[in-house]
Amino acid sequence: MTRPVLEFEGVSKVYGTRSAGIRVLRDVSVSVAAGETLGLVGESGSGKSTFARLALGMEQPTAGTVRIDGKPTRILGAGAGGSAQIVFQDPASSLNPALEVATSVREPLTVSKKFNRPARDARVATVLDDVRLNEELRHRIPSELSGGQKQRASIARALAALPPLVVCDEAVTALDVSVRAQVLNLLRSVRAEYNSTLLFISHDLSTVAYMSDRIMVLYLGKVMEIGRTASMLEDPAHPYTTTLLSAVPHMQQGRLRRRRIVLGGEAPSIANPPPGCPFSTRCPIARDICRQQEPPLAPLANGNSAACHFPHMLEREAAA
Amino acid sequence: MSTEPLLHLEGVAVRFRRGERSVYAVRDVSLAVRPGDRIAIIGESGSGKTMTTLAMLGLLPAGAEVSGTLSVGGQRYDPLDKGAVDRIVRRRMAAVFQDSLSGLNPIKRIGTQLEEVLLLRGQDAATARARAVEALRRVGITDPQMRARAYPHQLSGGMRQRVMIAMALLASPELLIADEPTTALDTLVQAQVIDLVLELQREIGLALLLITHDIALAADVCEDAVVMYAGYVLEQTSVAGLLERPAHPYSAALLGSMPRLDSPRDVPLQAITGEAPSAFETPQGCPFAPRCSYAREICSQALPPLRAVSGGALTRCVRIEEIRHELAVPQRLSA
Numbered sequence: 001m002t003r004p005v006l007e008f009e010g011v012s013k014v015y016g017t018r019s020a021g022i023r024v025l026r027d028v029s030v031s032v033a034a035g036e037t038l039g040l041v042g043e044s045g046s047g048k049s050t051f052a053r054l055a056l057g058m059e060q061p062t063a064g065t066v067r068i069d070g071k072p073t074r075i076l077g078a079g080a081g082g083s084a085q086i087v088f089q090d091p092a093s094s095l096n097p098a099l100e101v102a103t104s105v106r107e108p109l110t111v112s113k114k115f116n117r118p119a120r121d122a123r124v125a126t127v128l129d130d131v132r133l134n135e136e137l138r139h140r141i142p143s144e145l146s147g148g149q150k151q152r153a154s155i156a157r158a159l160a161a162l163p164p165l166v167v168c169d170e171a172v173t174a175l176d177v178s179v180r181a182q183v184l185n186l187l188r189s190v191r192a193e194y195n196s197t198l199l200f201i202s203h204d205l206s207t208v209a210y211m212s213d214r215i216m217v218l219y220l221g222k223v224m225e226i227g228r229t230a231s232m233l234e235d236p237a238h239p240y241t242t243t244l245l246s247a248v249p250h251m252q253q254g255r256l257r258r259r260r261i262v263l264g265g266e267a268p269s270i271a272n273p274p275p276g277c278p279f280s281t282r283c284p285i286a287r288d289i290c291r292q293q294e295p296p297l298a299p300l301a302n303g304n305s306a307a308c309h310f311p312h313m314l315e316r317e318a319a320a
Numbered sequence: 321m322s323t324e325p326l327l328h329l330e331g332v333a334v335r336f337r338r339g340e341r342s343v344y345a346v347r348d349v350s351l352a353v354r355p356g357d358r359i360a361i362i363g364e365s366g367s368g369k370t371m372t373t374l375a376m377l378g379l380l381p382a383g384a385e386v387s388g389t390l391s392v393g394g395q396r397y398d399p400l401d402k403g404a405v406d407r408i409v410r411r412r413m414a415a416v417f418q419d420s421l422s423g424l425n426p427i428k429r430i431g432t433q434l435e436e437v438l439l440l441r442g443q444d445a446a447t448a449r450a451r452a453v454e455a456l457r458r459v460g461i462t463d464p465q466m467r468a469r470a471y472p473h474q475l476s477g478g479m480r481q482r483v484m485i486a487m488a489l490l491a492s493p494e495l496l497i498a499d500e501p502t503t504a505l506d507t508l509v510q511a512q513v514i515d516l517v518l519e520l521q522r523e524i525g526l527a528l529l530l531i532t533h534d535i536a537l538a539a540d541v542c543e544d545a546v547v548m549y550a551g552y553v554l555e556q557t558s559v560a561g562l563l564e565r566p567a568h569p570y571s572a573a574l575l576g577s578m579p580r581l582d583s584p585r586d587v588p589l590q591a592i593t594g595e596a597p598s599a600f601e602t603p604q605g606c607p608f609a610p611r612c613s614y615a616r617e618i619c620s621q622a623l624p625p626l627r628a629v630s631g632g633a634l635t636r637c638v639r640i641e642e643i644r645h646e647l648a649v650p651q652r653l654s655a
Contacts, residue, residue, distance in 0.1 A: 043506035146595045147365075176364040177533060178592035178611075181577035185588045203507055210579035210589075233581050245581065247511035249536035251563065254582035262515055263508055265462070266476060 003070075004031040005164045005197040006038075006055055011064035013050050013221075022271045024050045026221045027064070032214075034164070037191065037198040039212030039229070041205060041244065045270045046218040048201050052167050055199055056084045069164050085158035089170035091150035094157060095142045101153040102128065102138040105160050112161035123160060130190050131156040148179035152186060159190055167199040172207065184211065205244060206252040209233055217241050220270050220278040223297055227304020237306035239314035240279045246318060258318045277309070285314050324394050325352035326412065326495050326527055327376060332388035333551075334371045334380065343599045345371035347551035349388075350626070353495060353527050360530045360538030360559070362574075363548035366596050372548070373499050373531050377415055378405030414488035418500040420480035423487075424472040430456070430483050431468025437490045455486040460516055478509035485516065489524070496521070499531040514541055535574050539563060547571045550597050550607035553626060557633035565647075567633035567640055570608045572647035606636060614643045 011028045014021035025047040032038045042048045053059040054066050057073035066073045068083040076083060085108065088094055095104045102124055109120045128138050131152040142150050151171065158166050168187065172180045184207070191198055200211045208215060209229055216226040217240060225238040233256055236242045245253070246261045263282045268274055274281045280290040289309055297307040334346040346368040353359055363369035374380045376390065378399045386399055392412055397404045417423055425433055434452035439445070456464035459482040472480055481501060488496055498517060502510035518541060521528045532538050538545055538559065545562045547555040547570065555568040566572040576590030583589070594611040597603055605620035606612070612619065616639065624638040637643075 043508060148595065176596070177535070177574055178364060178577055179595070181589040181591040182593070184579070185591050188588065205507065206579045206581050206583070209581050210583050210585060229585070244507060247507045248581060249534070249540045251536040251539045252578065252580045254580040256581045260511060260515075262511055266478065267508075 002033040002035065004067075005034050005036075005069060006030075006032040006199070007065075007067040007070075008051075008054070009065045009067070011054060011061045011066055013047075013054060013059065014062040021062075023273075024221050024270060025054070025061075028223055029064075030216060030223070030226065032165075032197055032199070034197055035191075035195040036214065037200055037212045039208035039215040040199060040201040040218065041203075041208055041215055042218035043203070043267060045220065045267065047221040047270075048218055049169070050221075051218070052086070052169055052199060052201055055165065056086055056167055083163055084165040084167060085161070085163040086167040086169060087151070087155055087158045087171040089173050091147065091154040091174075092142055094154040095150060097142050100139045100141060101133070101145065101150075101156075104142075105138075105153065105157045108157060108161040108163075114161060127156045127160050128153075130159070130193065131186055146179075147175055148182060151175060151179075151183055155183070155187065155190070159194065159196070162194060163196075165197050165199065167201070169201045170203070171200075173202060173204065180207075187211070205248050217244070220268065220273050222278055223305075223307060224279065225304065225306040225308075226297070227300075227302070227306075231302045232304055235302060235312060236315050237300050237302075237304060237311035238279075238308045239283050239285055239310075241306075242314045242318055243284075258315075261314070261318060277307070283314075285310060285317070325354050325391075326357075326393060327351075327353040327529075328389075328391045328394075329372075329376065330389045332372065332375060332386065332390060334368070334375050335385050336383050337385070338600075341600060344551050344602065345384075345599060346375065347602075348626075349548070349551075349553055351546060351553075351556075353529055355494060355527055356525055357527045357544065358521065358530070358542040359528070359544045359546060360532060360542035361546045361548060362532060362535050362538050364533055364596060366550065366599060367548040368551040369531050369548050370499065373415070373497060373529075375399045376409075376529075377413065377497065378402070378409050410491070412493055413495045413497060414491045414493035415497040415499065416481070416484045416488050416501045418503050420477065420484045420504075421472060423484050424480065426472055428471070429468065430470050430472065430475070434468070434483075434487055434490060437487055441491070451490065455490050456483070458489070458520075459483070459486045460512075461486075476509075478505055478513060481505065481509075481513050482516065485513075485520070489520065493526065495527040495529060497529045497531065500533070501530075502537070503532075503534075517541070535562075536578065547574075550603065551599070552607055552623075552636065553634070554608065554637070555633060555635050556626070557631070557635075561631050561633050565631055565633075565644065567629055567631070567635040567644065568608075568637045569612050569614050569643065569647060573612075606638070614639055614646075 008028050008030045013025040014023050040048050057076050106124050109115045115123050172183050202208050212229050215229050215232055217224045219240050224240045243261045246258045276291040280286040295307045295309045297305050299305050329351045332349045336343045349372050361369045392408050395408050397408045431452050435448040438448035453464045461467050502513050530541055545559050555571050573592045606624050609615040609619040624636045626634050626636050629635055
């Protein structure tokens, strides 16, 4: 058993006061092993970003504990003491516009204690080699680089100090299709090289599926389903997962193509979640019990877990 | 087919002067849209798809210069002549854009904005009000009477995009241009909006021009595809043809670079190396040649013409007959 790098134990996050607050994340427990990539899937308001901010130590949980390498982020503090780094959607946001990218990449090293002064130059050179930014490009300022080059530089910056955890928050979303594949391949190769633990967040399910060992599906701050990517894609248990998968354009579904399930109405507001299962107001197979009793996250025969009173049922119907 | 094209572009180029230099946003686009067509213009940033769209709609930014011809229903128009655009284009074409907030006036109620479209067309206030509410109902907005009183910021992104579609349809267009209509939306909302557009398209018999970077979305929605790159049309074909037998290495590379749900996770994606050419440089030969793994000397000598090849596709690739059998998408082979 590899040691967990990231652990969430009964984590809830409430914004506002405990009594009148908005519960953006509710009772999330998950542990991510070294070298593992956990994909995070969910729509706006699902709690994806809050989960990422908690993992980075930028926020503290209202209840429960978040640990990185066994140490609570409560103690590590903001930035989790350099233990976690993030690659944002907009690469410009993690690069100083006035500095050569090599200088921006060096910055995390000056904070980290892992590299002494002479070792830093070598480390910057190595990590820029890893992301294939050549000698000329690394001395440019961000505005002189293309979008793909900038994103490669911000990946180098995130990896420079060898953080145990890297969060990729919509890291390829803003890139052109043809450049996206380059960056995804690059992330995969550096991940393999450094045995990095990744939290991969994207609204694009096929990209998450391609990058992740396991996937966690969030809806209104709750985990709907979590498990191994392959088995979840083959046989999703939660009707929300099935619905999401069915909304992926057909071409990207390949042999996993399903009949499209279109939900009526809009997702309820996270400020005012429905009683029972949070998905019950839109679920095509919801029954009375779903609107009354919130199903717990329970293990399934395939080793995954889902919070549903009728797991796999919609999937069976969609396949039929 | 003998039907008169609704919209016809021939050799359209759009350029901007920057001091001594000219920046070409669109270099050569020809396209015919007929009633009931569903055509996707697929391209990445810098491909010229957006400027082509703006030229069609007569919405080009100041300083643009246009050459080539554009016509609607056989009537030529100058996209820079506001009067001509109002007379010829606005009556038959409507558009929905990615950013629904910028298309709506933030300080006017949704209903009022919808009514204005009709009042401008000479309808009386009572009819306008009734039709505005009906239009909201038509695009699947529940409780339309109440929603008509809402301001844009009080609606979700998906809802606003429905309002934009309702507004576009009030003008009873024959052609709807949808420019990345769902890019800013969540997956499920995206599916809802696309379903709505398709349903309306079928019901009203609209022609649809979908402008997108997303080849998979284009494949779900459209029958035909135009693949643009660096201001040129590189391939024009049916969607089925594009997926099964692409006629340009760029189209094939786009298909191969996209992850699929069933992509093997231990195999790297087929990446396209390098970056798209800058709009300042006019490439000598095929604009994709510097990034193309099939490029030979001939490719960079002269710009290949757009020509017909087997299967009904048009392509700018000079080597397509030799290489087409190799352009299969590797992921599909493994499926």
